[in-house]
Amino acid sequence: MNFLLSQISHICNRKILLLRKEEIMNQELIKNNIVFRLISKEEFAHIEKQAEQEPRSRFPYQKWNDLYLIYKSMIPNPLNGYVVTLLITDIIMKELGLSNTELFEFAQKNTPKRTGVVLCGLDEISKDINVPAVIPTDTDVWHFPMEKQSPILLSNHNGLNASALILCDSVMDKIIKHYNTSVLYILPSSVHETIIYPDSANILISKFKNKIHDANRNPSLVPSGDRLSDHIYKYTCATKTFEML
Structure with missing residues (x-):
């Protein structure tokens, strides 16, 4: 869990959208806010290049026709109403106890609930x-x-x-x-x-x-x-x- 904490803290500090650590570390909070996104091959290449610089930042994805499917958690900040968007990495997926198939199935059901339609x-x-x-x-x-x-x-x-x-x-x-x-x-x-x-x-x-x-x-x-x-x-x-x- 140490890497998970450091990774999320880094993202929050970078975005200047700080949450209390006990809120961010709540695994259910992270899981319940997971959604998936379709992105272009160009955006995928950019994200993958960033991940290559830090092996622990490898992330689950699916190739979908000419596009790619990635996963993020939209963590709400009750202090200011903003949202911290966290890329789900392989390590975070493991910490949440999800397989690739389970992650897809959860995001498939959760995305319309979390983002609305x-x-x-x-x-x-x-x-x-x-x-x-x-x-x-x-x-x-x-x-x-x-x-x-x-x-x-x-x-x-x-x-x-x-x-x-x-x-x-x-x-x-x-x-x-x-x-x-x-x-x-x-x-x-x-x-x-x-x-x-x-x-x-x-x-x-x-x-x-x-x-x-x-x-x-x-x-x-x-x-x-x-x-x-x-x-x-x-x-x-x-x-x-x-x-x-």
């Missing part, structure tokens, strides 16, 4: 904002469009790092129920949100891919640090599987 019809959202301006922290927003074939935008309460919500069965099951379709198409508009279309005869994969490609190269639309992928993903509802297109 905000879903809105894409056509109903202002071009200047991604999510409604005011959202109670304990309330999810499931604002499906009236038109069944209209796309939706999926994000979370603070509109940050929400793309991994597509990997949460509890979220996708509600989307499937609304559309009553066998296939969904997911556009990774950024690390912060995804756009989801139900299958229809009007779906043009090449058009979608061109739009994503162009948006990712326009910093006014998608800042370089927010880029996720140039691909779109086909989600087969019956098997809950993804195919990169």
Whole structure:
């Protein structure tokens, strides 16, 4: 536990978001705030390079199509309302008594609980904002469009790092129920949100891919640090599987 303490203390001091050590060392506090995030290969390479400089900072991850899945704990600071974001390393995972599979399964269930879910019809959202301006922290927003074939935008309460919500069965099951379709198409508009279309005869994969490609190269639309992928993903509802297109 000594390394765990020193690692967390270092992160807290660096971020100037200090918590009492007894709060940070509470394993249940760390575990209960674990979420996963989808990141680009470029961001993954940056994190991996930092970890190579300190062997004890090796971290669990999963390759997911052209992206990577990593784990973090969003530890709340009751003193000022801020959050200390802690990368889950191999050592922390071991201290928590979790295997790689258990870590994924826990994060899959916990992420929507910890970050919340905000879903809105894409056509109903202002071009200047991604999510409604005011959202109670304990309330999810499931604002499906009236038109069944209209796309939706999926994000979370603070509109940050929400793309991994597509990997949460509890979220996708509600989307499937609304559309009553066998296939969904997911556009990774950024690390912060995804756009989801139900299958229809009007779906043009090449058009979608061109739009994503162009948006990712326009910093006014998608800042370089927010880029996720140039691909779109086909989600087969019956098997809950993804195919990169």
